[in-house]
Amino acid sequence: MQKNASPKQVARAIGVSESTLKRWCDDGLIPMTKTVGGHRRIEVAAVIKFLRETGRQVVEPELLNLPVTAGKTEWTLIRAVDRLVASLVSGEESVVRQIVFDLLLADHSVTAIFDDVLAPALHRIGEQWSCGEVAVYQERRACEICMRCLHELRASTTVADDQPLAVGATVEADIYTLPLTMSEVVLRNVGWKTTLLGTNLPFDTLCEAIETARPRLFWLSVSYVVDDETFINGVNQLFSVAHGCNAAMAVGGRALNENIRRQIQYSVFCETFRDFERFARSLNPVPGIPTPPRAET
16 A cells, blocks of 8 residues: 555545645644655655544545545444455455445544454464365465555554554464454554564563653564463563553453463453453554444444
């Protein structure tokens, strides 16, 4: 997704006159900047935010490098899962982008898209792979397509420089990037600055990162644990460092079974992305970002 567009592009994309668009910008409804040469530019992320907040439809989404049908197809979350699975398995990236941005511009929250559509679709593909119904290359390709969509969703958000910092990672031997990146997108959508340290990191270097960055929130995505005892000791060490730096520590992921959870320390365990969003909002309630209902269909 392109980062900036001209006022003429944006006006055509959302179906208004350029003078109307500039008036909205002057009124502060859509932020606008100027290049060194004096040309006006508008962040596409700001346009998407405006469309979601006002309920306006995008008329020519291709002008913003969005899918041609973005915002024009009505998906129920349940129906979207079936179509998303089929599109991911067959490698139809354009359809995947269409589904995701249709849902986003229909004002479904990012957490609803992740909890109710993307995560169930990926889980179903994983089951199909384990049963031999989906080839390894199809499963890997589906993950790569999802990662590219997540990067676009990340680019569709803007975060003020004065907002608190959240730092996230996975520990050694945990190479799963999708849940980590989804967590980052959730945080950015509720106003947090974020830094991803990446995957497969030793506990010692994570402790050093917390002490250096001094985040308000540290989150750990846990999809794989090699040795329970080593993991438990490492997480408790992380919590001690985070607590000493006045940082909250959130944990979540499919590998956190009940036995491990009983023995580790954390500020909050998040079973869903909605849980994570609610906790992030409680730490940093940003004016102007509405709180979604607890359940969506």
